[in-house]
Amino acid sequence: MVLAERSIWVFIEQEYGVIEESSLEVLSKAREITDKSGGLVTGILLGWNIRDKARELGRYGAHKVIVVEDKILETYLSEPYADIVGWLIEERKPDYFLASATRNGRDLAGRLAVRFKTGLQAHVIELDINEDGLLVGHVPGFGGNIVAVVKNIKGKPQMATVAIGVFTPKKLWSEAEVEVVDYKVEVERLNMRIIERVKREVVDISKSKRVVVAGMGTGGDLELVRKLSETIAADIGVTRPLADIGVAPRDIQIGSTGVSLNADLAIIVGASGAPHFVSGIRNVKTVISINKDPEAPIKEFSDYYIIGDLFEILPRLIEKLKR
């Protein structure tokens, strides 16, 4: 079926003019769909002095790019972004709206879905439009143990956020048509403003070769985990409860709602192996676990399973490795 009149909008995230790679993944996927079943892909790009970047987005699949520029849009801010994109949707009524499932993409999509009383497929890992014109997404659940096929049967635009890294950005197409839209952001009306930005150095542990992972069995005391990681030149990861209580930043939380590891080696200490956690270690080549429970679920996902108290085992292991 050819969906000639249908339009897929893709939110193009940027920060200080640097386009977020995962937006390009979504753009290319959207274009693949329209190349197959018809329709137009429109990139929605908000930023400051950004219009020069817009045309280039065509190469990744956008037929057209709508640009809104304002100094306040240099980085993502919930209110003006949701206001502007919401206004554009109201004016132009796209059929579909996609965003990468980054923090900002999820924030924006959630706000828009509520505003337009429409369904939002979260974190899809596969995406298509069926012969009835319904957006069909594959949504992982229960830590990746099941995948639900979800259709948006009501509401417009049909919306989805797309998991990061599942599609590949392709530079196959030609330049996009660019439309710059005037929008006056009423800064004084905003409830939130950025006063100061402090940039924290974040290690992308999805790319680490070795990771020592701390679970709740550590009781939140990461000293031995740090020592072990230094000894074997590894990065540190944690289970979600440790990120929840603020012992470690969310960026190094492993699992379905965190990072997926692709390491050669992960040493997992004091983690039970809940489904939401193990979905983040499926691609690790060698898993060594230390747990005082002889039958913790993590055993099934481990190549080597050491039974005992981590506070006794780790100092001995570190000593041995140092020699």
Ligand SMILES: Cc1cc2nc3c(=O)[nH]c(=O)nc-3n(C[C@H](O)[C@H](O)[C@H](O)COP(=O)(O)OP(=O)(O)OC[C@H]3O[C@@H](n4cnc5c(N)ncnc54)[C@H](O)[C@@H]3O)c2cc1C
């Ligand atoms: C929607 C949703 C999403 C979620 N997403 C994630 C996610 O992305 N990542 C994630 O990690 N979790 C996630 N969770 C939480 C998940 O279900 C588990 O609750 C969590 O993974 C458990 O963390 P843990 O293994 O550190 O703690 P626990 O389950 O409490 O396990 C602690 C383990 O340490 C062992 N232990 C205790 N003391 C010692 C000791 N001294 N020496 C050795 N071993 C010891 C225990 O035997 C036990 O096996 C999610 C939950 C929900 C509902």
